Amino acid sequence: MSSYLSASWIYPVTSAPLKNGVIAISDDGSISAVFTAEEAKRHNLSPITYYEGMLVPGFINTHCHLELSHLAGKIPMHTGLPGFVQQVMQQRAATPTEIEKAMRNADEEMYTNGIVATGDISNQPVSRKSKLDSKLYYHTFVEAMGFDPGRASAIIQQAIATRNDFSPLKATIVPHAPYSVSPELFKEINASSGRADECITIHNQETAEENAFFESKSGHFLKLYAYLGLDISFFKGGGKTSLQTYLPFLSTLPRTLLVHNTFTSREDVSFAENIHPHLFWCLCPNANLYIENRLPDLMLLREMGVKITLGTDSLASNHQLSILAEMKTLQEYFKLSFEELLGWATLNGAEFLGLENQFGSLETGKKPGINLIEFMGNGMLNNNTRIKRLF
Template identity: 55%
Template sequence: MISHISATYIYPITGPVIKNGVLAIDSKGVIMDVYTEEEAKAKQISDINYHKGLLVPGFVNTHCHLELSNLKGQIPKGTGLPEFVKWVIKSRSSDEYELNLAMLKADIEMHQNGIVAVADISNQLISKSLKISSPVYYFTFLEIMGFNPALAKDAMERAKQFKAELDPLSVSIVPHAPYSVSAELFDELRAYEEFQDGPLSIHNQETEDENAFFEHKTGEFLELFKFLGQDIEFYQPSGKTSLQTYIPLLSPQLKTLLVHNTYTSAEDVAYATSIHPNLYWCLCPRANMYIENALPDVNMLRKADLKITLGTDSLASNDSLSILSEMNLLQERFDVPTDELLKWAIFNGAEFLEIEERYGSFERGKRPGINLVDFTERNGKVILGDNITRLF
């Protein structure tokens, strides 16, 4: 049975905004057609369910840490990243029931907030059963770590075994961050490239101390390594920023998501894009404010015409898992147009995860999810509201 939904504005994402447009959908939410108001009238469609608001496809959360869901409210705000990492290590619990319950609540929260697909960071097996049974699509980034060059091969072997245990989930083995992965471990990942099942992800320049560590071997990361009991006497700084140091170590053939980018400069962007043609740039603004009380230079990133996606990070570093809330903050601070934000939050994420055949836009044959978002109009601009209703 076909039903018809209309709203003040429909955002197909891959086409122009349609005022008072109509979506034709089947009982499972598959898009059968998208009509303008005039086309719907010409077809004499009468069974239309009208809404005040914006109809948009489901959101794609390209950076989340489900395994930190039980740390909500436990870590102080504004500590800076190195101190935040210490808090995470000290606060993690081995109580599987507690963690499973927290992850389930987080999964339900994302579903209710209109998120249809998630790129999730995993270091354990514990989220596997939830991901298999969830109505949300999950792609798992299995993080690998090891700053000691002598341990690179062992770390890679453990990751490959872990990946096999996560079957049948879609999984890529990815570097955690440049300060936690040696050049030798990057080489191991590069050698494994042909066996990857999807794109890569890496935390990038989330704190000023990251650049200080690579440029001069200074900053709070030295204290973090002491806290971890790791001797890094062997390490010699490159004299370059973090991004300019590690980006040549990544395969330019694989789609790669750089996450956070809080302290990424225009020079970093120019260098990275000159040698890596498949970069995507994930913004997690509420987590950046929670940890560093800082935001990326969003207008610089926009000017560079980058493929930007959005993420929520974890409940350890955010008060909620809502892509709409991330867009609200970006619109408030940087006046990003609604249609641009929605492309970041929907299509770019689906394209990065290579799931755009189903998600990412209102097009015939897709089942991308349907969200109704409230809005206001100010000076001729559509401004996103705070409320969302998931229709499918």
């Protein structure tokens, strides 16, 4: 038996918005039909529950760090990325009880904020139980990191063990960031995760210091390596940006998510799109403002036609885990249409995670979750705009 939901507007994502449309929902939460107002009237559907606002699919958070949730409010804003990384290492320790409680609260926050699936970064299996108990779908990205080429084999073995610890949950081994992965470790990661049926992710050009390090072996990352006691005398700056240096080391077969892209240039985007056929570009604007107080060149990314997704990053670098909040920030700074932002927040993320048959749009046969967006004015999100999860 179906129940029927209607609203001022329905945004299926894959087709034009429907004024006063109706969605038929089966008992298991899947969509059995989507009707225009006229079709619903002809079919004499009843009873119909009507909402003021817009019905949209559940959101996809393509970049999160659930295991850092206990660092909420502990790291000052605008430290810059090298300083932020150092702060995370210094303050990461906490009791298992504190970490577990913070992760469960963060997971519930995402659920309440209309998120249905999350691509989550992990360095250890501490989040496994929270994810198993969650109402969300999680794809865990187990980060491998080590800039010393001689340790690549040992690092990948540890990453494989961590990935296996997440079973039966979906987990993939991925590189952390260009400045923390050697060419040898990239090869090991490709051997593990370089298949066409996989998706991988990497932090990309989150700070200007990253480009400076690869171009001329200069900048604040040298201080970070010194703090860590790492000898990087073997490394020589190659005169190329971070992205242009590392991307050729990655397999071109998996769907690959470049995260942050705060200091990515036109030349970088052109280079990347020319050599990798399955790229997605993730924006985490509130985290970018929190750490570097700067946003990516979104107009450039749009102009060049790349496929964009949205993420929240962690509570260590954000005040909330809300894709709607990320959409608000982007619309405030760039005056984008709600419809365009919605595609980034839903279908594009589902396609990256390989979940487009279930999530990402309001279509018959899918079980995408349904959110109500309230209190928008003239197609613009504002401080009063709210989200209510219906399914």
